[in-house]
Amino acid sequence: MPIPPRQIAGKNAEKTKAHNRRVVLGYLQGRDAGRAEIAKASGLSTQTVSNLVAELEAEGLVEALGRRAAARGQPPLVYRFHARGAAVLGFEVRPDTLSMVLTDLGGTALMTHQDRLSDTAPAQVLAQMAQMAAEARALPDCPRILGAGLVIPGPFGVEGLSAAGATTLPDWDAATIPGLAETALGLPVYLDKDATAAALAEGMFGAAQGLSSFAFLYFGSGLGLGVITQGHPLRGAFGNAGELGHVVLHPGGLPCDCGNLGCLEQYVSRLSVQRHLIDAGLLPAGAMGTDATIARLLAEAHPALDAWTNSAAEALSRAIGMLENLFDPQSILLGGALPDGLLDRLIARLSLPPGSVARRTDRSHPRVARGTSGRLTAALGAAALVIHDTVTPRLDAHELE
Template identity: 35%
Template sequence: MLKGTNQELGRPHNRRIVLEAIRQHGPISRAEIARRIGLTVQTVSTITAELHEGGFVSLTPGKPKGRGFPAPSLQVNPDGGCACGIYVTPRGIEAGVINLSGRLLGRRVLQETQISADRAFAWISDMVSELVDGWSPDRVIGVGLALPGPFDIESMSFVGPTTMQTWGGVDVYDRLKAAVPFPVFVDVDSAAAAHGERLYGLGDRLDNFYYLFLGVGLGGSIIYNSRVMRGAWGNAGEIGHVPLVPGGELCACGNRGCLERYVSLEAYDRRVAEIGEEAWLEEIAPIFRAAIVTIENLFDPETVVLGGVAPVELRRKLLELADDLPNSLAARQDRTVPRVVLSDGGADAVLLGAASLAVSRVFSPEPPPANEPKDDIGDPLDRSREKESAA
């Protein structure tokens, strides 16, 4: 639940709470915001006046319902700010810029197999500069970068064709901070995409779901009470290296039968070239179903969201494999959504998600846990004021 605090030290928290309430429920009146988040109408009025003056929310005249003047409604101003998302994969770099409503305004793509860190950050600097051209710097909320996971596991993070093999020892956060003049955010690709789903996709209707990320490899993230669950080292939900096939194919991590050896874009390209798509789907059907049941029994989500960067046609074919799932904790009679659903994010899921790392810090009602990947939390409203003071 969104709840503010009437203590003066809670002002930044309250600002984010008010923004999140407007994002979730707008158009919405000041009185309704106050009722929902437990602040006084005066406090909400002060905050919304600042946000309106800063250009982050817009006012809409209320509709007359009788005598008197109707209260105006507030909603997020899509053009009040922008954020960039960067996705680095073993196949190249994608970059995009979104507005506050999550609309992708522009994108850049570089296709290069196993790009080096030096080349990558040089390209990223140029891409970001091009994408935010025309935006005032104080309106650029930040730059989020997503990479394949898991993070900081010596035997997994930079080993095999689904990882950035030459990036071991690279301080991604510091390199990104040196490459762009904006607040920066770094996360694993599956968690970034889950962030985007929460802000711009099914998150408006679901509070608890598992996001199954189908990319070059296979990953996943758990959304619990509208937040990404991290685990002790920030890799919770990493499903790709669960060994589901006893004595199966050797994985680059050293184990046999890991799930991503069978269900991933790398596995798809490799096996379809050998046996064809239909035979591949038949081959992985029991493995995929076992993975869904494992997720359901471990995390008890409202649903499993099938997302990632795989083409939607391929994800639809995988969804058909879930028509006949084995029994699990999710086999409830009172379900309101299917056990597996397609993501709303489409092929741009990670770009939206990486950019949303910045946006979610602005809207987030709570500070990030200490074990989340490093970021540079900045408040665009404060930066806008600093600019005005300097002028």
């Protein structure tokens, strides 16, 4: 049924305002500025900017800095983005771990929390999340919490892929989880894949700051890929873009839970290195104490870990050449639940294909580097989802015209 024109106008007015708020906040996130400067840069009227700045100031999201000296006339009042004016929550649910981070809008962590999960049933995990949120709210001087990001391993809603294997969360249905989480937390909830969110975090707070197009290889339990292109995450039609772990790199190779043989994550992932060390008798079954063991084996230059690293580096090199030719990124970053020392060793062993669009003489960033957001990168990325939605104008802004 066609929508009556007046309703379209009303809806567009709301969308326009939300869009303009993001434009003003996004501009101030990049630099301090007066209202006339924001108006000139954004193409909005000075009156619109004044109204929005007043509203954002009342909400504590921007603050007046003082007057800037001007050549003539009344010096303009300068405003800045107030990162401490509000907070966001980020949650990462992995098959064995629940991580939480409370950050201000600048990504500074105000509180972090990590629990091992023995039961991944949504009701159980949501109750643990609600408990963590209550602890965050009880923090002295906790700013207003704008929302919560929630990230889980993909893929979403794919028969046979979502519910199989040690790297997935059965019963976590992307269609129903956000609503259940909003009820449990009493906050707006943004759901995304761990790798996409981790890429956003790395772009906002980590090694990809200042880059507009890059890829992030996320080591959760499996291996995920987040792609940011021209400042926006690439999600695909169903939110499943970036299932790099299930790209077949060794046809006829190791069986994967997804049903394929030779998937990349059978060679390059936390589970893969754990399995390799268990088979070599260096780690107890159940893979407890993985990080401490890896640190020791790295320090000893142990041949078993070395063999894994070489095999992983070979598969990863081919995957990276593919990603470069597909997405033309400024850089590719690696991060997540592998110890930094192992990621560094893996990067040092890469043998990147020469036939790649990334072979440029004018590179400003390395082809491959380690991310700097650390172990909580995906939880931080979950928080970044909320911040991104608050400050970044949407790509579909042309629909407003």
